Amino acid sequence: MIDAELLxxxxxxxxxxxxxxxGDYLVSEVGGLKYPIHDGIPVLLISDAIVPPELGSxxxxxxxxxxxxxx
Numbered sequence: 001m002i003d004a005e006l007l008x009x010x011x012x013x014x015x016x017x018x019x020x021x022x023g024d025y026l027v028s029e030v031g032g033l034k035y036p037i038h039d040g041i042p043v044l045l046i047s048d049a050i051v052p053p054e055l056g057s058x059x060x061x062x063x064x065x066x067x068x069x070x071x
Contacts, residue, residue: 002026002042013044016070025050031065
């Protein structure tokens, strides 16, 4: 479990939205990207993010949420 204080300051590196924990993943509020947690350490690398199955690819994710991804 990720410490609540740490979770308050962590954000998705792509959308800058808040994250919440679901099992062994941190999930972004915008779009539902899943970032793995390995040995209690969140891995917040866009390249390691799991895209929701309905979108299929990071390119499709970026296209769908382009208005919500900061420059």
